[in-house]
Amino acid sequence: MKISNQKLTRNILIAMVLGLFLGIVINVTGLQENAFVSDHILNGALGVVGDVFIRSLKLLVVPLVFVSLVCGTAAMDDVRKLGKIGLKTVSLYLLTTCIAISIAMMLAFIFKPGVGVTPSGVEDYVAVEAPTIWQVLTNMFPTNPVSAMAEGNMLQIIVFAILFGLAMVVSGKAGQRILDIFSDLNEIVLNLVLVLMLIAPFGVFAKITIVFADQGIAAIVELGKYFLLVILALVIHAVIVYPLLLKSLSGLSPFQFLRNFYKVQIFAFSTASSNATLPVTLETAEKKLGVSNSTASFTIPLGATINMDGTAIMQGVATVFIAQLSGVDLSFGQILMVVVTATLASVGTAGVPGVGLIMLAMVLNQVGLPVEKVSLIVGIDRVLDMLRTAVNVTGDAAVTCIVAKSEGQLDEDRYNADPDAAS
Numbered sequence: 419m420k421i422s423n424q425k426l427t428r429n430i431l432i433a434m435v436l437g438l439f440l441g442i443v444i445n446v447t448g449l450q451e452n453a454f455v456s457d458h459i460l461n462g463a464l465g466v467v468g469d470v471f472i473r474s475l476k477l478l479v480v481p482l483v484f485v486s487l488v489c490g491t492a493a494m495d496d497v498r499k500l501g502k503i504g505l506k507t508v509s510l511y512l513l514t515t516c517i518a519i520s521i522a523m524m525l526a527f528i529f530k531p532g533v534g535v536t537p538s539g540v541e542d543y544v545a546v547e548a549p550t551i552w553q554v555l556t557n558m559f560p561t562n563p564v565s566a567m568a569e570g571n572m573l574q575i576i577v578f579a580i581l582f583g584l585a586m587v588v589s590g591k592a593g594q595r596i597l598d599i600f601s602d603l604n605e606i607v608l609n610l611v612l613v614l615m616l617i618a619p620f621g622v623f624a625k626i627t628i629v630f631a632d633q634g635i636a637a638i639v640e641l642g643k644y645f646l647l648v649i650l651a652l653v654i655h656a657v658i659v660y661p662l663l664l665k666s667l668s669g670l671s672p673f674q675f676l677r678n679f680y681k682v683q684i685f686a687f688s689t690a691s692s693n694a695t696l697p698v699t700l701e702t703a704e705k706k707l708g709v710s711n712s713t714a715s716f717t718i719p720l721g722a723t724i725n726m727d728g729t730a731i732m733q734g735v736a737t738v739f740i741a742q743l744s745g746v747d748l749s750f751g752q753i754l755m756v757v758v759t760a761t762l763a764s765v766g767t768a769g770v771p772g773v774g775l776i777m778l779a780m781v782l783n784q785v786g787l788p789v790e791k792v793s794l795i796v797g798i799d800r801v802l803d804m805l806r807t808a809v810n811v812t813g814d815a816a817v818t819c820i821v822a823k824s825e826g827q828l829d830e831d832r833y834n835a836d837p838d839a840a841s
Contacts, residue, residue, distance in 0.1 A: 429618075429619040430618055430619050430622050430684060430685065430688060431684065432619070433619040433620070433622040433623035433626070433688075434622055434623075434626050434684075434687075434688055436623055437622065437623040437624070437625070437626030437627040437630070438626055438627075438630055440627045440630075440631075441626060441627040441628065441629060441630025441631040441632075442630050442631075442635060444460075444627070444630075444631040445630060445631050445632070445635075449631075450631045450632060460627075460628055460631055460632075464624040464627055464628055465624070465628065467620055467621060467623075467624040468621055468624035468625040468628060470617070470621070471617055471618065471620065471621020471622070471624065471625070472621065472625070472689065472691065472694055474614045474617065474621075475614065475689065475691075475694040475695070475697065476570075476691075476693060476694055478607065478610060478611060478614070478696075478697045479570065479572075479693050479694070479696050479697065480567050480570060480575060481603075481607055482607050482608075482611070482696065482697050482700065483572065483575055483576065483579065483696070483715075483719040484567065484575055484578075484579045485600055485603045485604045485607055486604055486607075486700060486711065486714075486715035486719075487575075487576060487579035487580065487583065487715045487716060487719060488579050488582050488583045488586070488600050489583070489597065489600050489601055489604050489711060489712075489715060490583070490710075490711050490712035490713070490714070490715035490716055491579065491580050491582075491583025491584060491586075491587070491712070491715075491716070492583040492584075492586040492587055492593065492596075492597045492600070493597070493711065493712045499825070500580070500584075500716070502825075503713060503716060503717070503821055503825060504716070506821050506824065507716070507717045507720060507721075507817060507818075507821050508720075508724075510663075510817045510820060510821065511720075511721060511724060511725040511813070511817060512761055514655075514659070514660075514663070514725070514727050514813050514816075514817065515725065515726065515727050515730045515760070515761045516757060516761045517655070517659055517727075518651075518655050518659070518727040518728075518730040518731045518734070519730040519731065519733060519734040519756070519757050519760045519761065520734070520757055521651055521654060521655060521659070521731070521734070522648075522651040522730070522731040522732075522733070522734025522735045523734040523735070523737070523738055523753060523756065523757070525647055525650060525651050525654075525735070526647060526734060526735045526737075526738030526739060527738060529643065529647055530742060531641075531643040531644040531647050531735065531738070531739045531742070532644070532738065532739040532740065532741065532742025532743040533742050557571075557573070557574070558573045558574060558576075558577050559574065559577055560574035560575075560577065560578055563575075563578040566578065570693075572693070572719060572722070572723040573723055573724075575719075576716075576719055576720060576723070580716075604711075608697075608701055611697040611698065611701055615698075618685070618688075621688075622688040622689075625688060625689070625690075626688065629801065629804075630801075641794070641795065641798055644735065644736075644739050644795065644798075645798055645801075645802065647735050648731060648732055648735045648736075648802050648805075649802075649805060651731045651734070651735060652728060652731055652805050652806065652808075652809050655727060655728075655731060655809055655813075656683075656808070656809050656812050657676075660672070660675075660812055660813060660816040661673075661675070661676070663816065663820065664816050664819060664820060667820045667824075668819060668820045668823040668824065669823070670819055670820075670823060670828075670830075670833065671834070674833065674834055675707070675815075675816065675819065675833075677837055678702065678706040678707055678833070678837045679702060679706070679707070679812065679815055681702070682695065682698050682699050682702050682811055682812075682815070683808040683811065683812060684808075685698050686699075686807045686808045686810070686811040687804045687805065687807065687808045688804070689807065690803045690804040690807050691807060692721075692722040692807055692810050692811055692814070693722055695722075695807065695811050696718065696719065696722045699718055699722070699811050699814060699815060700714055700715065700718045700719075702815070703718055703815055703818050703819075705832075706832070706833075706837050707815065707818070707819055707828070707832075707833055708822075708828050708829035708830060708831070708832030708833040709818055709819060709822040709827065709828055709829075710822060710827040710828070710829075712827065713818065713821060713822045713825060713827040713828075714818055714822070717814070717817060717818040717821055717822075718814055718815070718818055721810075721811075721813065721814030721817060721818070722810075722811075722814060725810060725813050725814055725817070726777075726806075726810060727809055727810060727813045728805065728806025728807065728808070728809035728810045728813075729777060729806055729810070730760050730761065731806070731809070732778070732799070732802060732806060733756075733760045733777055733778050733781055734756070734757075734760070736778055736792075736795055737756050737778070737781055737782065737785070737787065739795070740782065740787050740788070740791045740792075740794075741785075741787055743791060743794075744787060744788060744791070746786075746787060748785065752785040752786075755784055755785055756781055756784070756785055759780065759781050759784045760777065760781050778792055779792055819833075
């Protein structure tokens with residue numbers, strides 16, 4: 419089956435616009451309060467379509483990550499290469515996260531989003547306790563790989579897949595026979611991604627409609643300065659920081675990167691989930707950006723698990739916003755503590771539901787700011803989460819390209835080719 423990427427992108431964009439329009443109309447007219455509209459349209463028909471769409475993507479994540487990573491690891495003839503790639507990847511992910519939160523806090527101090535805002539409707543916010551970095555390191559190693567796959571524990575799946583792939587490398591002919599089977603499975607899973615993309619426009623329409631029918635524009639207007647400042651920081655990070663790092667560390671064209679990758683950004687925005695977007699990110703990294711499977715199958719799933727630049731930006735702006743609302747002047751030591759805590763927390767809270775708010779609550783506790791004021795930004799966080807996800811997946815792909823180029827694992831002819839012609 420041949421699926422046109424151009425038509426798919428066009429249809430997704432149309433679905434986003436229509437969903438945005440319909441959602442705002444429903445919100446403005448108050449129809450979301452109507453029992454029939456709420457029960458049978460928003461939470462009924464549209465809810466089912468949207469949930470089926472996200473579920474269909476998530477069902478691919480575990481088999482795609484496991485099969486692809488086993489193939490990539492087994493294809494490496496030098497185990498030391500895997501360690502070097504891992505060190506580069508994690509270092510770059512932490513670096514971009516540190517830059518992201520630093521930019522966000524700098525902008526927040528300049529534009530002062532919390533000055534002149536009168537907090538109202540503040541409710542108690544109970545944060546789920548995030549694991550420590552030592553707990554994360556321990557929990558990376560599964561006691562039961564089947565259980566890890568059933569629960570979708572990505573760090574444990576990644577570790578098991580790498581160990582399984584390494585075992586195949588040292589198993590000689592037996593390992594090669596199994597690798598051939600996994601290579602065929604990998605091709606089948608990637609084709610399943612293409613099949614499920616057929617329902618993407620319908621799922622995007624449903625999810626966008628539900629979000630804006632619930633949120634409308636009133637919540638955004640109330641905290642407009644904070645909302646716009648987070649968007650500004652996200653844009654700066656996506657179109658300035660990543661391209662600069664890409665150009666300076668790899669020599670690759672940032673324009674060509676964005677040209678190859680913008681469809682994934684649109685998809686990530688519509689799903690608001692790095693994990694749900696992972697199949698599309700991985701396919702694009704290999705087929706459009708020219709990254710070898712052995713590199714992309716390691717760096718992309720790892721990035722979807724620990725790289726949260728968009729979330730770090732929200733934390734930076736939100737921390738300063740809440741400090742200004744509370745009349746607290748953050749000292750240099752507190753600012754540094756926010757940067758370090760949020761950067762390390764991007765790894766430490768990987769895989770925890772509601773990760774953005776959990777991380778923010780942890781940062782606020784660290785510098786003595788009131789955690790209950792997190793409830794002020796929860797209302798508009800759903801919309802910002804969509805933008806954050808687009809930034810997160812962009813960071814995953816940019817770091818992947820940098821690492822692949824440094825290791826000679828990037829096909830520059832494919833990277834520089836016309837992405838539409840290559841579809």
